Each structure stands twice: as C-alpha cells, then as structure tokens.
Amino acid sequence: MIDPNDVYAYFLGPKAENYSVFKEMLGYMMDDYAEWRRGFHPEDPPVITAQDQQTKEFRAAMQDMRRNLVELAGLLQVTSVPWFSPRYLGHMTTETLMAANLGYMLALLYNQNNVAYEGSPGTTGLELEVGRQLAGMMGYSPDTAWGHLTSGGTVANYEGLWLARNLKSIPLALRHAAPQLVSGWTEWELWNLPTEVVLDLMDRAREAGLLDEVRQCSVRGQGIPAGGLGKVLVPQSKHYSWVKAMDLLGLGQQNLVQIPVRQNYRLDMDALDQTLEQLEAGRIPVLAVVAVAGSTEEGAVDPFHKLVELRTAWQKRGLSFWLHIDAAYGGYARSTFLDAEGRFMELEEMQETGQDMLPQAVPSGWPEPEVYRAYQAFPSADSITVDPHKLGYIPYPAGAFLARDRRVVQLISYFAAYVFKQAQESPQLLGSYILEGSKPGAAAAAVWIAHRLVPLNRTGYGRLIGSSIGGAQQFYRSLVERPIFAANDRQYESLTLTKPDLNIVVYAFNERGNTNLETMNRLNQRIYEHCFQSSGHLYRSEFLLSKTSLEEKEYGQTPAVFVSRFGIPRQEWERVGTVFVMRSCLVTPFLERETTFDAYWEDFRSSIERTLSQL
Numbered sequence: 001m002i003d004p005n006d007v008y009a010y011f012l013g014p015k016a017e018n019y020s021v022f023k024e025m026l027g028y029m030m031d032d033y034a035e036w037r038r039g040f041h042p043e044d045p046p047v048i049t050a051q052d053q054q055t056k057e058f059r060a061a062m063q064d065m066r067r068n069l070v071e072l073a074g075l076l077q078v079t080s081v082p083w084f085s086p087r088y089l090g091h092m093t094t095e096t097l098m099a100a101n102l103g104y105m106l107a108l109l110y111n112q113n114n115v116a117y118e119g120s121p122g123t124t125g126l127e128l129e130v131g132r133q134l135a136g137m138m139g140y141s142p143d144t145a146w147g148h149l150t151s152g153g154t155v156a157n158y159e160g161l162w163l164a165r166n167l168k169s170i171p172l173a174l175r176h177a178a179p180q181l182v183s184g185w186t187e188w189e190l191w192n193l194p195t196e197v198v199l200d201l202m203d204r205a206r207e208a209g210l211l212d213e214v215r216q217c218s219v220r221g222q223g224i225p226a227g228g229l230g231k232v233l234v235p236q237s238k239h240y241s242w243v244k245a246m247d248l249l250g251l252g253q254q255n256l257v258q259i260p261v262r263q264n265y266r267l268d269m270d271a272l273d274q275t276l277e278q279l280e281a282g283r284i285p286v287l288a289v290v291a292v293a294g295s296t297e298e299g300a301v302d303p304f305h306k307l308v309e310l311r312t313a314w315q316k317r318g319l320s321f322w323l324h325i326d327a328a329y330g331g332y333a334r335s336t337f338l339d340a341e342g343r344f345m346e347l348e349e350m351q352e353t354g355q356d357m358l359p360q361a362v363p364s365g366w367p368e369p370e371v372y373r374a375y376q377a378f379p380s381a382d383s384i385t386v387d388p389h390k391l392g393y394i395p396y397p398a399g400a401f402l403a404r405d406r407r408v409v410q411l412i413s414y415f416a417a418y419v420f421k422q423a424q425e426s427p428q429l430l431g432s433y434i435l436e437g438s439k440p441g442a443a444a445a446a447v448w449i450a451h452r453l454v455p456l457n458r459t460g461y462g463r464l465i466g467s468s469i470g471g472a473q474q475f476y477r478s479l480v481e482r483p484i485f486a487a488n489d490r491q492y493e494s495l496t497l498t499k500p501d502l503n504i505v506v507y508a509f510n511e512r513g514n515t516n517l518e519t520m521n522r523l524n525q526r527i528y529e530h531c532f533q534s535s536g537h538l539y540r541s542e543f544l545l546s547k548t549s550l551e552e553k554e555y556g557q558t559p560a561v562f563v564s565r566f567g568i569p570r571q572e573w574e575r576v577g578t579v580f581v582m583r584s585c586l587v588t589p590f591l592e593r594e595t596t597f598d599a600y601w602e603d604f605r606s607s608i609e610r611t612l613s614q615l
C-alpha cells in the first residue's frame, strides 16, 4: 500500500532526489549478478585473463567503448524529452516507477526470452502472473481469463482483432468440418453465434477429434472468404492502430466503420445502434465492436455499459459480435474503483471516501456516473488492451492483452488440439499462443515488481492515478475559471474541449474578437512551437506541451461546436475543416502536494502570457 505521504518514495524524482538508493541498488544488482556468473560451475577457469586485459589492443577497445558510451550519453541528453519533469505536459508519458526501472535493468542483465519457457524459466512465470493480476483488475476471473504482455497497445489490439476474426469464421468452418455440431442453424445464425457458444462448439469439436480440421477450414487455413467477414465498428476517437490492424489482418480498411462521438467525445450510442440496424437489414455481419476507455487524444471513456446492454438486446434479435475495450490508456484507472480486497466499490462510497485516496481533493463529481458504470461493465468485454507503459508508470515496452475466456487461445495457437489442455495450464511455448515471438523477460520483471509495491487497487495505483486525475481536474478548473490571458494589451481566451473523464485536458486559445479559424489555428500552432522546441532546444521551453488536430475527416462535424464556442462562425469550420488544439496529459506524480498546484498554475499561466507577448 502506498502511504498518502509516500508517493514520492516511489520515483527517482525530477532532481534525482532518490538517486542514492537507486545507485546503491544498481551497485548491489551488478555485484549480485557477477556472483551469479562466477557461481555457475565455479570449477571452470576464467576465459579472459588479466594478461589479456593488459594488452594494448584490449585497452584500446575498452577506451573505445568508453568514448562511444560518453558520446551516446551526450546524444541522449541533448535529444531526449524530459518526461520526468512536471514541466512536461504533453503525451501520455511520464516519470516511471523506480522499482520498475531497477527491476528492468536487473532482468535485462539476465536477458531472458519469454517466447518459450526454456529460454525464461523465471520470467515467463512472472509474465503469466502479471497477466492474471491485470485480468483480475479488469474484473475477470483470473482462473478462467487469459492475459500476457505485449510490446504495447498496438500489438494487443492486433491480437484482439485477430482472435475476433478467427472466431467469426469458426461456425461456417464447422459446417464443413463438423456439420453434425451445427445442424439446424441457418447461415445468418452461424454468423451471429455469441462468443461463448462458439468456444463451446470448439470444445466439442476438439473432443470429437475434429478441431484441427475445423481450424483448417476457417480463415486460418483458407484466408478471408470472398464475401469478407463483416464490419468492425470503432468510435471516431479510435487509435490509428485499428486502421493498421484492418490492413494487416486482411480485413480491409474499408470494412472499418467509424461511429461518431458526441460533444463529450464519447461514443454516440444512437449512431452505433443505427449502424447496427442498417447492417442487420443488409445481412452484413458485424465482426467486432470496439469501445475506448481513455481515448488517446481526449482521454474520453466510452459508455461501455451501454454497449454491453446493446449487444444483449441485439443478440435477442439475432445479431452478435465480439466486444473489445481498447483501454491501452485508461485501463489502470480501474484500480481507482477497487478497494483493498479488490471489490468494485459503490459510487457513493467512492465519493465519500475519496479524500483518503486523493489528497489533492478531486472535486466531488468524479467519477461521473457514466464513467463509473463504464468501468464497472469491463468484465463483460471479450477482450481488453491495457498498457503498463502508460498509466502503469512502467518503462517501455509493456502492453498487455487480456481475454475473458482463456479458451480463445485455441483460435490462434499453433499447437495441435490434443496438447492444448496441458499446454494451457503451463504454456511452455508462449510464442505459439500470442502474436509476438521473442520478447523481453525484463519487461515482465518490471511490471511484476511494480505490482508488488503498488497494488492494483485504490491503495496503490488508484492513489497514484487518482492524484493525477486530481491534478488534471484542477488544471481544467483553473482554465475554466480564468479563461482570459493577457499580453501586450491583447486578450486571449482559452477554452477546454471537454471536462476530462480521466487526466487529459484538451484546450485552445483564440484572440478575443478573432473570427477566422485559420488565424486561430496559427496562433495555437505558434504557442505550441514556442512551448515545445524539439531536439536541442528543450532547455528554452518553460513548459512542454503536445498538440493534435481535430479534423473533419476523423471527427466529422463534432469539433464544429468547439470552434463556435470561440465565436467563430460555422462557415469557417466548413471552410477549414480542422482545429489545432493543445493536449496535456497530466500524468506527472509530482503535483501531489496541495500547496504546489497553485504556484504551478501561476507559473504556467505567466509562461503562456510571456509566450503570447513574444509571438
């Protein structure tokens, strides 16, 4: 459990304040590791001798290494983005947990490869353990769910869609390879069997010794059928990895249907329902529907609970599909809803006891009931993507893929069906159950040790993330309460896109009275450039921001309302079709102390005003 006062003990600190412990442990780890090497067959003589080490060539090689490492260190110092600093208010990257960094470095020395148990007897176990922990955090039953690490959210999304794709083609494959199991069903019914039903049928095919043939008759063996495998529905706020996934899996980008979002940038359920209506009327199958929990640009949380209800309703009408939550960003925030026993708390209870978790006084009203219910419904998803390297405060690369029912691995595994059961209990060859091959055991060690120290509930990650949500809410309120910035007798208005669901604040500036959208976009572009001198000039920036453009081709007409709030006429949006905005992910753990926020905000405000006066 993290003591509310001890958050700062978990990080190296912006000024490397906790450096002495870090260095001490690094030294200990190196010594310990060297002992390990020496202890392996101590009777073996050394291979590199002191005599070798004295030669001219040897010393030159060492010198060369030193020189090059110094050069690399210099290169990294002038080119790296200082995520650790509370002045960094950009992407979803921040200071990482000290223990995770140390755990990674320690395990890196051992360089285990989690692709197969043989190459990583220790770290494969750690990976499966964190997979269970993350599944538990999502509300899945760890004994029947499936979870493992990936290089990131992109690959976890690929894996989710890969499973959904293969599952969709199983019922029709059964018709060829095991017709007795699906007799009496029409083709449309076969396209629309719920996930559990298909998995049960696969079990029966396996028991009948037919599973290998069934898989051979499915998309795995045959490729995408001429008529396709249906549509994949995603919100407009989707991450672009979904577009890549459609391409990669042969499903075709034209079969990705983007559903509009509302003004709060959450999935528009009515629009989704209408789309389902049209597809059903045209007898076009729906392969999967994706909801986002913490959209990459806005941090918006889609109303997943409504999606679950909608699927139940549609299943009664004979239409079914895979449900995936892309919680690459927002997944760890589910910890804020769990008490120390892992129970999903009541909303009132959370709001009452909010203070002990969130010393920074998260305003009452967080979480909004809609956000709360969305997280509550997570266990109904077929699969979930979550990134430890985002709100898990763990170094790259660490994403994770989770599925509710571990039987899904049969859809992609390269094991003959008969070894499945034993293999499922202790995967000797992880690489044949997942998308990736060779993968770092070090990443698993980093996640594992982080979860050891920071529990996946409100006493651990909940507190960390809660405090960042508190920081974002304060940032948001400060912008709303004092929207006017002044510079050189001119006045600028700032507006926020939405009230943040999590900890991303999106906002833009406009000179008062300006009604030209291009002028406004240029202003924000220049503020951004001023605030984010990439490569080499970082020390000149007082704050580092990130930006994005909300474009008509991605978001349809939704951003038009934001633009009009600045007093810019609708025709301008129609003419320009894009609005340039600042995007600040407030993930820094260093705005924790109540006294620091006001001073921080004043600094930020005057920095923006200085920037405006220099444009």
Ligand SMILES: *Cc1c(COP(=O)(O)O)cnc(C)c1O
Pocket: 151, 152, 153, 154, 155, 157, 239, 241, 292, 294, 295, 296, 326, 327, 328, 329, 387, 399
């Ligand atoms: C970051 C993100 C991804 C991609 O994850 P990577 O770890 O960068 O591969 C996918 N979806 C969402 C919602 C994200 O925020």
